[in-house]
Amino acid sequence: MAISRRKFIAASGSAGLIAGAPSIVRSQSGPIKLGSVLDNSGNLDIYGKPMVMATTLAVEEINAAGGLLGRKVQAIQYDTQSDIALYTKFAQQLVRDDKVDVVHGGITSASREAIRQTFRRGNTMYFYNVLYEGGVCDRNTFVTGTTPGQVVEPIVDHAMKKWGKKVYILAADYNYGQITAKWLQHYVKLRGGSVADTGFFPLDVSDFGSTIAKIQQAGPNWVVSALVGGAHMSFYRQWASSGMNKKIPLASTTFGVGNEHLALSAAEGDGILIAGNYSQEAQSASSKDFLAKWGKRFGDTKIVHEIAVSQYQGIMLWAAGVKKAGSLGRDAMLKALESGVAIDGPTGRVAMDPKTHHASLDIHLMEVKGQKLTILETSKQRPPSDTAQSCDLVKNPAENKQFEVKV
Amino acid sequence: MDYAAIVFLEIVYMIAFLALASAGLAVVFGMMRVINLAHGEFVMLGGYTTLACVQAGINVYVAMLVIAPIVVGLIGLVIERLVIRHLYGRMIDTMLATWGLSLLLVGIVTLIFGSSAVGVPTPIPGYTLGAYQMGGYNLFIIALAAVVMVGMWVVLRHTRLGLIARGAMQNPEVASALGYDPKKVYMATFAIGAALAGLAGGALAPLTGLLPSSGGAYIAKTFITVITGGAAVLSGTLSSAVMFGAVNQIVSFASTPVIGEIAMLALAIVLLRLMPQGITGRFFRNST
Numbered sequence: 001m002a003i004s005r006r007k008f009i010a011a012s013g014s015a016g017l018i019a020g021a022p023s024i025v026r027s028q029s030g031p032i033k034l035g036s037v038l039d040n041s042g043n044l045d046i047y048g049k050p051m052v053m054a055t056t057l058a059v060e061e062i063n064a065a066g067g068l069l070g071r072k073v074q075a076i077q078y079d080t081q082s083d084i085a086l087y088t089k090f091a092q093q094l095v096r097d098d099k100v101d102v103v104h105g106g107i108t109s110a111s112r113e114a115i116r117q118t119f120r121r122g123n124t125m126y127f128y129n130v131l132y133e134g135g136v137c138d139r140n141t142f143v144t145g146t147t148p149g150q151v152v153e154p155i156v157d158h159a160m161k162k163w164g165k166k167v168y169i170l171a172a173d174y175n176y177g178q179i180t181a182k183w184l185q186h187y188v189k190l191r192g193g194s195v196a197d198t199g200f201f202p203l204d205v206s207d208f209g210s211t212i213a214k215i216q217q218a219g220p221n222w223v224v225s226a227l228v229g230g231a232h233m234s235f236y237r238q239w240a241s242s243g244m245n246k247k248i249p250l251a252s253t254t255f256g257v258g259n260e261h262l263a264l265s266a267a268e269g270d271g272i273l274i275a276g277n278y279s280q281e282a283q284s285a286s287s288k289d290f291l292a293k294w295g296k297r298f299g300d301t302k303i304v305h306e307i308a309v310s311q312y313q314g315i316m317l318w319a320a321g322v323k324k325a326g327s328l329g330r331d332a333m334l335k336a337l338e339s340g341v342a343i344d345g346p347t348g349r350v351a352m353d354p355k356t357h358h359a360s361l362d363i364h365l366m367e368v369k370g371q372k373l374t375i376l377e378t379s380k381q382r383p384p385s386d387t388a389q390s391c392d393l394v395k396n397p398a399e400n401k402q403f404e405v406k407v
Numbered sequence: 408m409d410y411a412a413i414v415f416l417e418i419v420y421m422i423a424f425l426a427l428a429s430a431g432l433a434v435v436f437g438m439m440r441v442i443n444l445a446h447g448e449f450v451m452l453g454g455y456t457t458l459a460c461v462q463a464g465i466n467v468y469v470a471m472l473v474i475a476p477i478v479v480g481l482i483g484l485v486i487e488r489l490v491i492r493h494l495y496g497r498m499i500d501t502m503l504a505t506w507g508l509s510l511l512l513v514g515i516v517t518l519i520f521g522s523s524a525v526g527v528p529t530p531i532p533g534y535t536l537g538a539y540q541m542g543g544y545n546l547f548i549i550a551l552a553a554v555v556m557v558g559m560w561v562v563l564r565h566t567r568l569g570l571i572a573r574g575a576m577q578n579p580e581v582a583s584a585l586g587y588d589p590k591k592v593y594m595a596t597f598a599i600g601a602a603l604a605g606l607a608g609g610a611l612a613p614l615t616g617l618l619p620s621s622g623g624a625y626i627a628k629t630f631i632t633v634i635t636g637g638a639a640v641l642s643g644t645l646s647s648a649v650m651f652g653a654v655n656q657i658v659s660f661a662s663t664p665v666i667g668e669i670a671m672l673a674l675a676i677v678l679l680r681l682m683p684q685g686i687t688g689r690f691f692r693n694s695t
Contacts, residue, residue, distance in 0.1 A: 046523040206615045210659040230524035230618040242542040243533030
């Protein structure tokens with residue numbers, strides 16, 4: 001059959017109309033659509049898999065309790081396979097084809113920055129539920145993970161009192177590590193300490209022999225790591241096998257988030273100081289409750305980590321916002337989420353700060369002991385003080401940037 | 408002074424690392440001219456074999472020095488029979504096939520072991536050198552690499568087996584006329600190359616940790632080492648390992664490991680521009 005150009009355009013145009021029309025109808029009566037883009041396979045799946053499960057758990061729980069605004073919630077989850085290119089692709093798809101009402105997703109800071117503007121342009125509300133380097137100031141974006149003011153500052157504070165003023169910094173060589181290293185330098189200097197040196201490592205570096213020798217030459221009182229991912233795990237292993245873990249104490253802003261403490265032996269991991277929003281050892285009823293629910297749904301609870309719980313809490317916080325707003329309209333939703341909405345999640349209270357769109361969270365200072373994250377002390381409702389230094393969305397609602405600390 | 412000694416030992420370690428990781432590839436690519444893009448995955452399989460054995464309660468040295476090379480050697484044998492033997496002399500096809508193979512192996516290992524990083528505990532404690540504390544296991548790697556290199560030299564240079572292998576690679580027709588089936592020689596050589604990769608993987612696992620994708624970390628470095636080495640399998644691999652290991656570590660100490668890697672790659676480009684036939688295309692021409 002010969003198709004003239006005119007016929008083709010007419011035919012495809014009407015096909016587009018037919019395909020386009022129901023989606024407009026659907027978005028008002030069918031289920032509420034919650035999109036997610038997470039790495040369910042590939043290098044980062046140790047982070048992503050439990051987050052995908054947490055998304056499923058949260059959505060099922062909301063639906064079992066009758067849904068939201070009398071409608072069911074439908075999760076549309078895409079596997080980004082640890083590939084940044086797929087993040088932009090699926091983000092476009094969620095906004096343009098699926099026309100979702102909200103997106104919860106992104107793991108690395110690189111992936112977040114790859115998709116954040118797509119959601120902003122598409123007027124699709126975006127929740128990023130992972131610990132990160134802080135500073136994102138965007139009225140369309142909500143963050144329920146921890147920031148340097150919540151995690152880095154308590155570590156620096158505790159470690160400097162306990163071990164001394166001179167610190168050596170090791171960090172992953174991308175935006176998370178670079179900016180976190182700046183915050184580390186900032187907090188150390190603020191307390192009158194000094195930074196012996198800072199080393200950055202691409203994610204595939206796994207030989208730390210020369211680094212370990214250099215650290216010893218610099219002779220710091222303690223070492224802090226903002227290293228990320230599987231290859232960087234060998235740092236902890238090589239550090240312990242050289243016997244340095246008995247000589248210079250180690251702290252980390254990332255350790256434990258990917259359940260690193262389970263991959264290292266007790267002898268290799270013991271004594272590492274960390275801070276975060278979640279430990280499986282937390283004795284609160286809400287935390288135990290969550291693990292029981294997880295166990296009932298998926299079986300293995302060992303894989304539950306901080307950012308899986310963050311993802312669950314992010315979705316629950318959004319759901320609380322929907323209930324409060326009574327509609328999915330953008331203005332109503334923004335107003336509700338900026339009214340100081342809060343939930344009591346597995347890690348305690350999660351309260352959205354209207355000025356920064358970041359959450360106040362309970363933060364545990366922890367030590368790795370016998371492959372467990374033992375809680376040393378807990379500070380209740382720590383605000384995202386780092387981002388609050390420069391971001392005020394109440395005053396500047398049109399702001400759209402990521403602030404960094406100047407060192 | 409202590410620091411200089413540490414730097415020296417780290418340089419020797421890096422040379423040993425490159426030589427050990429490249430030994431299998433030197434046999435498979437250097438001798439047989441088979442571009443095995445799954446070499447990194449053979450190394451990774453050696454690591455996982457060691458891990459599985461250690462978890463089953465087998466002594467870690469037996470696991471890495473005996474079981475890992477045997478298992479990976481057998482896997483290499485099967486792969487040679489099923490895939491490689493049909494592709495001798497067809498370089499591009501071999502590249503495609505072995506690349507596919509590497510993806511398959513990564514997939515299978517991910518299915519069995521999952522994709523999170525795992526490790527084998529280091530069996531040797533650290534040692535003190537003056538004011539410095541270093542990983543004792545590095546010394547073991549240095550010793551092992553020396554043994555492997557000397558062993559390969561003895562076998563290739565001083566045994567009948569080595570003579571037959573070298574003969575079959577250089578001129579299969581003549582070897583065949585003298586009564587040695589080149590097909591069998593190829594098969595055995597490929598299996599031995601795989602076994603050497605398995606040995607390297609087993610021995611390096613306690614240092615680097617394991618991921619199904621960790622083969623990727625080896626493939627570039629080992630190919631550069633072997634190609635820059637040139638025609639002579641042993642002296643070529645060794646001389647390029649010495650050069651790259653030294654440059655990588657010296658620059659790493661002077662700046663960062665990233666710049667160290669860049670310096671190594673830059674050196675490789677310069678060397679191949681000056682000596683397209685590899686180091687042994689110009690020097691040590693009559694060596695093994």
